[in-house]
Amino acid sequence: MANTGLRGSDLLTIASLSADQIRSLLDLAAKVKADVGAYSKALAGKTGIMIFEKPSLRTKVTFEVGIQKLGGIAVYMDQSGAKLGERESIRDYGKNLERWVDCIIARVYSQKSLEELAEHAEKPVINALSDRFHPCQALADIFTVQERLGTLKGARLAFIGDGNNVCNSLMHAATLLGVDMTVITPKGYGPADDVVEECSRFATASGAKLTVTNDIQAIAGHHAVYTDVWVSMGQADQAGKRRKAFQAYQVNQNLMGMASRGLKAPAMFMHCLPAQRGVEVTDEVIDSPSSVVYEQAENRMHAQNALLVQVLGGQK
Ligand code: CP
Ligand code: NVA
16 A cells, blocks of 8 residues: 555544545545445454544544455544443543554543543544644545546535534645635634634645635535535534524525526535534435435545554555
């Protein structure tokens, strides 16, 4: 297997990857998707622990099934009862885990917990979603766009709704790869300033155009319209306020029509799931032929398998 520099590395954020490393992951994801049997011993003898502070369907199942398909062992640890660092220090947690497993996959409330874990555990740590980022999701999403359009060249993505973890990682991936991205949010709910600054630098280097706005009209002319829930895990106390603030940003047929303006084919609809149907997206849109949400969900496994092979793999 070509040395991509990822062996033994953490993946806490897409921003730590180069454009070439992302491209190589996408290439490998296509190969693993086409013939996973050829990689059935890639993780032989390797164990990954999955520590989850929050609920999950896609991330849990795709990592567990994916690791098994690659010949490795996945151990799931429900950490929803107590946050990392509460029963014992994150340092000690990491120092124990590194003695037993080859890789730590963690879904946490705070990106800082991941950073601390990565600092103290001498084994790769993979971010399975934090308050700030969802890098595995972004890899699968970019892979899905590439599959659908045939190329990322000239692709224009729009993210509408909350400038959250999913939005941040998608912005990183798009701007690193030279893909134009427009982020449309209500006032006060845009992506974090440091992420916008970082992505602006990536965009300058890659030639991507990054637009961050409150103006819904900016949706026109995008190949993909992405949204996510308006109330993420851990934000239930803000639900009422958020629903009000985001109302005009719902993805419905009218908005998809605006997005498709000037395109040869209708814009595709994307969502990381779980979706709040009838809230951030209407049934009509999520169930339409232009919706690629289940392809995204399937591709979570292929993209993560590629990542695991590059970070841990022996065979191929
Ligand atoms: N998209 C995603 O991460 O889904 P889960 O929360 O079900 O893992
Ligand atoms: N933004 C959502 C994504 C879930 C996959 C959350 O953090 O809850």
